[in-house]
Amino acid sequence: xxRISGRDYPARARISVSWQQLADHPLVTVQPxxxxxxxxDQAAAAAGVQLQFAHAVSLLGTRWR
Numbered sequence: 001x002x003r004i005s006g007r008d009y010p011a012r013a014r015i016s017v018s019w020q021q022l023a024d025h026p027l028v029t030v031q032p033x034x035x036x037x038x039x040x041d042q043a044a045a046a047a048g049v050q051l052q053f054a055h056a057v058s059l060l061g062t063r064w065r
Contacts, residue, residue, distance in 0.1 A: 019047035026054035 023044070030037045037056075044051045 019044050019049045019051075023049040023051055026052045028055045028057065029053055031056045031058060 029040060032041075040051070
């Protein structure tokens with residue numbers, strides 16, 4: 001997984017962030033039903049968080065354009 005964040009994002013310098021920290025921000029991810037999305041949804045549910053999806057793409061590489 002990758003993370004893109006603004007300069008003012010509090011955890012910007014961290015190598016990893018928790019699911020709870022991600023839950024506090026809108027996310028861009030792949031469409032529901034895609035393999036990695038299932039893993040994301042399951043991991044977030046196991047951590048007890050509800051993620052905010054701002055946008056869903058067909059390919060993760062789309063986020064770099």
